[in-house]
Amino acid sequence: MESSAGRLLAGLRGFSVRLEPRLEVRRWLRYAVPLASLAVALMLGMVPMMMQGINPITGYRDMVLLAFGSAYGISETIMKAIPLMLAGLGVALAFRMLVWNIGAEGQLYMGAFASCLVAYTLPDAPAWALLPAMVVAGFAGGALWGAIPGALKAFLGVNEIITSLMLNYIAIQWVNYLVIGPWQDPSSLGFPSTPRLSPSATLPMITQAWYLPTVVFLVIAAVVAVYWIVRRAHSSREKLEIGISFLCLAALSLGSIWFLGGRRVHLGLVLSLGAAAVLWLLLSRTRWGYEIRVIGENARAARYAGMSLKRNIILVMLVSGGLAGLAGMSEIAGNLHLIKRMFSPGYGYTAIIVAWLAKLNPWGVILVSLLLGGLYRGSDAIPGAPKALGMMLQAVIFFVLIGGDVLVRYRVRWGRGA
Amino acid sequence: MEDASRFAIRMEGITKRFPGVVANHSIDFSVLKGEIHALLGENGAGKTTLMKILNGLYQPDEGQIWIDGRRVTLRSPRDAIGLGIGMVHQHFMLVESHTVAENIILGLDTPRFSLHLGQVENDIARLAERYHLQVDPKARIWQLSVGEQQRVEILKALYRGARILILDEPTAVLTPQEAEELFKTLRSMVSEGHTVVFISHKLGEVMSVSDRITILRRGEVVDTVFASQTSKEDLARMMVGRDVLVRLRKRESEPGDVVLEIEGLSALSDKGLEALRDVSLTVRSGEILGVAGVAGNGQRELAEAIVGLRPVTRGRISVAGTDVANRSPREVMDRGVGYIPEDRMGSGLVVNLSVAENLILKCYRDPPVCSGFFLDGDAISAHAEELVQAYDVMTPGIDTRTRLLSGGNLQKLILAREISSQPSLMVAVHPTRGLDVGATEAVRGLLLEQRDSGAGIVLISEDLEELLSMSDRIAVLYEGRVMGVVPSEEARVEALGLMMAGTAAEEVHGE
Numbered sequence: 019m020e021s022s023a024g025r026l027l028a029g030l031r032g033f034s035v036r037l038e039p040r041l042e043v044r045r046w047l048r049y050a051v052p053l054a055s056l057a058v059a060l061m062l063g064m065v066p067m068m069m070q071g072i073n074p075i076t077g078y079r080d081m082v083l084l085a086f087g088s089a090y091g092i093s094e095t096i097m098k099a100i101p102l103m104l105a106g107l108g109v110a111l112a113f114r115m116l117v118w119n120i121g122a123e124g125q126l127y128m129g130a131f132a133s134c135l136v137a138y139t140l141p142d143a144p145a146w147a148l149l150p151a152m153v154v155a156g157f158a159g160g161a162l163w164g165a166i167p168g169a170l171k172a173f174l175g176v177n178e179i180i181t182s183l184m185l186n187y188i189a190i191q192w193v194n195y196l197v198i199g200p201w202q203d204p205s206s207l208g209f210p211s212t213p214r215l216s217p218s219a220t221l222p223m224i225t226q227a228w229y230l231p232t233v234v235f236l237v238i239a240a241v242v243a244v245y246w247i248v249r250r251a252h253s254s255r256e257k258l259e260i261g262i263s264f265l266c267l268a269a270l271s272l273g274s275i276w277f278l279g280g281r282r283v284h285l286g287l288v289l290s291l292g293a294a295a296v297l298w299l300l301l302s303r304t305r306w307g308y309e310i311r312v313i314g315e316n317a318r319a320a321r322y323a324g325m326s327l328k329r330n331i332i333l334v335m336l337v338s339g340g341l342a343g344l345a346g347m348s349e350i351a352g353n354l355h356l357i358k359r360m361f362s363p364g365y366g367y368t369a370i371i372v373a374w375l376a377k378l379n380p381w382g383v384i385l386v387s388l389l390l391g392g393l394y395r396g397s398d399a400i401p402g403a404p405k406a407l408g409m410m411l412q413a414v415i416f417f418v419l420i421g422g423d424v425l426v427r428y429r430v431r432w433g434r435g436a
Numbered sequence: 437m438e439d440a441s442r443f444a445i446r447m448e449g450i451t452k453r454f455p456g457v458v459a460n461h462s463i464d465f466s467v468l469k470g471e472i473h474a475l476l477g478e479n480g481a482g483k484t485t486l487m488k489i490l491n492g493l494y495q496p497d498e499g500q501i502w503i504d505g506r507r508v509t510l511r512s513p514r515d516a517i518g519l520g521i522g523m524v525h526q527h528f529m530l531v532e533s534h535t536v537a538e539n540i541i542l543g544l545d546t547p548r549f550s551l552h553l554g555q556v557e558n559d560i561a562r563l564a565e566r567y568h569l570q571v572d573p574k575a576r577i578w579q580l581s582v583g584e585q586q587r588v589e590i591l592k593a594l595y596r597g598a599r600i601l602i603l604d605e606p607t608a609v610l611t612p613q614e615a616e617e618l619f620k621t622l623r624s625m626v627s628e629g630h631t632v633v634f635i636s637h638k639l640g641e642v643m644s645v646s647d648r649i650t651i652l653r654r655g656e657v658v659d660t661v662f663a664s665q666t667s668k669e670d671l672a673r674m675m676v677g678r679d680v681l682v683r684l685r686k687r688e689s690e691p692g693d694v695v696l697e698i699e700g701l702s703a704l705s706d707k708g709l710e711a712l713r714d715v716s717l718t719v720r721s722g723e724i725l726g727v728a729g730v731a732g733n734g735q736r737e738l739a740e741a742i743v744g745l746r747p748v749t750r751g752r753i754s755v756a757g758t759d760v761a762n763r764s765p766r767e768v769m770d771r772g773v774g775y776i777p778e779d780r781m782g783s784g785l786v787v788n789l790s791v792a793e794n795l796i797l798k799c800y801r802d803p804p805v806c807s808g809f810f811l812d813g814d815a816i817s818a819h820a821e822e823l824v825q826a827y828d829v830m831t832p833g834i835d836t837r838t839r840l841l842s843g844g845n846l847q848k849l850i851l852a853r854e855i856s857s858q859p860s861l862m863v864a865v866h867p868t869r870g871l872d873v874g875a876t877e878a879v880r881g882l883l884l885e886q887r888d889s890g891a892g893i894v895l896i897s898e899d900l901e902e903l904l905s906m907s908d909r910i911a912v913l914y915e916g917r918v919m920g921v922v923p924s925e926e927a928r929v930e931a932l933g934l935m936m937a938g939t940a941a942e943e944v945h946g947e
Contacts (some may be wrong), residue, residue: 303810303811304809304810308793310788314782315788315789319785320786321765322777323765323798323800324767410601414450
């Protein structure tokens with residue numbers, strides 16, 4: 019007598035689902051699959067919303083409206099996106115070389131710490147000296163924090179995933195110790211935060227007054243772009259890339275002044291876009307970028323070509339951590355103006371999602387950051403929804419998009435065996 | 437159909453398309469019960485694809501299959517083994533740290549809970565004896581030679597009840613003597629009522645073992661013939677579609693100064709075992725030193741040690757007079773050493789980068805490609821255009837991703853890059869493996885041209901014919917030792933075979 023469970027098992031065994039690699043990926047699939055995945059993710063996201071008694075349709079509508087429905091909403095979304103952009107760029111750089119830096123969160127905290135250290139030590143310095151010093155300090159703080167797992171990996175072969183992750187906790191608790199200990203604002207009545215930064219230590223907001231310097235800057239950029247197109251680019255695709263990036267730069271900068279001028283958006287946005295441009299240039303046009311790409315694609319070939327893995331691991335972790343450090347610096351100096359306990363709602367972790375969804379492309383990081391920034395902002399929208407809802411949606415989107423990626427590269431075959 | 441029962445396998449109108457290629461084009465293929473049937477064809481002719489369809493690894497786009505007269509659909513190797521079809525792949529699918537017996541029962545449903553390995557070992561021993569497949573069921577795979585591992589794979593199929601055995605290029609990894617053993621086993625299997633299909637591109641063995649031969653070319657069946665009614669020449673013509681390579685006409689070599697001198701070299705394999713033992717070799721400019729040996733006898737380690745990719749535990753490697761043992765690949769490269777690695781896609785090229793980007797892999801630091809921190813796009817494209825043209829690399833453009841090129845063009849790309857640095861010593865590992873006739877000729881021609889223009893060449897190959905026709909002298913490696921170095925005009929295939937199996941040169945010649 020065979021049990022029904024046994025029969026079921028036998029039935030399942032005959033049934034097979036197999037993935038066959040597609041040798042040629044159809045172009046439309048590259049766009050159709052992520053879009054379909056997003057739709058699936060949003061549908062899955064309805065489940066926790068309904069469990070909370072929220073109507074998912076109005077819930078999503080409110081979220082989109084809050085994040086992107088008004089100039090104010092968009093500027094708030096950008097505020098959330100800035101740290102994601104900077105940290106996401108850092109993570110993307112490391113991932114390009116297959117160095118798995120999971121420590122952007124800790125590097126972000128150390129960047130915030132280092133920049134504030136400068137600000138509190140030099141309270142009377144003028145903004146023109148203090149802000150650049152804070153930028154350098156923020157970068158350095160994150161860079162050194164990133165260099166620890168980098169050096170451990172390069173010299174001792176220690177897995178950087180574990181070390182960079184563990185260092186997050188140390189960094190976060192270090193900053194927590196400061197805000198409830200030596201750096202606590204005596205006038206805060208026990209609230210765990212540092213004193214407000216002086217006005218000269220805060221990043222300026224974007225205002226209408228920026229038009230003139232921006233136009234001057236764009237003229238210089240145009241000259242550089244033309245020079246590159248004429249003298250350096252070695253294919254029409256490159257020329258097109260340079261042209262498009264310049265136009266994007268112009269449209270973005272002028273557009274954001276027009277649109278965001280006088281709102282809360284700060285210089286961190288310019289910092290992020292600049293970092294994306296530098297990173298893109300670095301990866302595609304320089305000797306070092308070439309090394310990073312070769313190592314990431316094929317470490318054996320890189321070794322044969324005489325590229326030093328150790329040196330590059332440490333360098334990449336320095337820059338990757340530095341960018342995450344800048345995220346912390348800009349968040350404090352641009353947005354919060356003081357360090358609170360646990361001031362980052364996981365920007366450094368979300369940066370991993372950002373980098374991955376952006377396929378490690380610097381410009382992709384900017385776009386994805388805006389979307390996920392909208393999610394952070396939007397999840398505040400629904401009355402009665404727990405804070406965790408936004409995180410859940412983030413996770414669902416990430417899962418489904420990464421899972422959907424398989425369908426772009428593989429074809430599913432299923433059927434019942436003979 | 438009365439005689440349907442005579443056929444073990446009948447495939448009709450099998451078509452399998454991959455994007456851009458038709459791997460099998462309406463193929464009719466049938467195998468009689470109890471015969472040894474050879475599937476002959478060049479690399480890329482579609483032999484392996486056809487057999488993977490028969491093993492359920494691929495589904496055909498069109499066509500029908502009958503096994504023992506019954507119409508079947510094969511969706512997985514599990515279906516295939518259910519019908520008594522077992523396949524021994526070119527690359528063995530064994531767990532190195534497990535024993536023979538454990539590997540053989542791996543993936544089986546029975547026994548479901550309690551495992552009596554002793555019983556299994558007895559069964560295996562009995563099977564092994566019956567088919568002359570001597571192997572210790574308790575031995576661990578890593579302890580076995582390649583030939584023994586192949587026996588384990590065959591036993592695995594037999595243990596699962598395979599009556600039809602498919603072997604994909606079974607002799608590629610064997611010495612001539614081991615191959616002869618294998619053929620004995622195959623004959624005894626056939627006499628017990630089994631059916632054997634084996635894939636090969638070696639004419640000699642196909643003629644000597646098989647009953648019938650099916651020749652494939654470019655995904656189509658050329659003909660099926662009886663081995664007793666054909667000749668090597670006929671087979672070759674059908675296989676290639678034109679008269680075969682004439683023996684390369686090469687000039688008398690003019691050896692000059694010593695470019696490479698290896699003395700007492702020892703090195704470890706990836707597993708930390710001694711892979712090279714006290715190897716001493718000399719290469720002069722203007723000559724080709726062939727290195728023969730069965731796969732895995734230290735050839736790869738030798739090449740890697742010379743180019744600086746593998747640490748050396750003892751000995752000296754001097755290139756043009758300076759010791760480069762344990763120097764970095766870059767330092768070795770700068771002394772004028774070029775390298776054609778065994779795995780083109782693995783260490784020779786970065787397949788996700790463009791053709792142009794791959795061509796600068798060795799010179800990306802130097803002007804004109806690099807000026808300061810930035811790479812010079814114009815110089816990169818000029819460099820690429822020049823090499824692509826000079827070496828006749830077929831590519832849609834220099835910005836094409838390298839992944840999209842065919843095997844022959846990948847190899848030409850590597851040759852272009854390595855030769856363009858004007859090396860005084862070239863280390864070439866299996867430079868023509870997997871290439872079609874045209875590309876093989878081109879690659880061999882380029883290497884000979886290098887020799888004639890004064891470079892010294894170390895040519896590592898498993899293809900004895902290639903070694904005999906290209907080299908000036910041939911060294912044979914066995915278990916990391918040099919068994920002897922013989923001038924190629926004096927070398928006989930049988931003698932080389934004995935040396936490849938571990939007999940020293942003096943003994944071979946003493947006979």
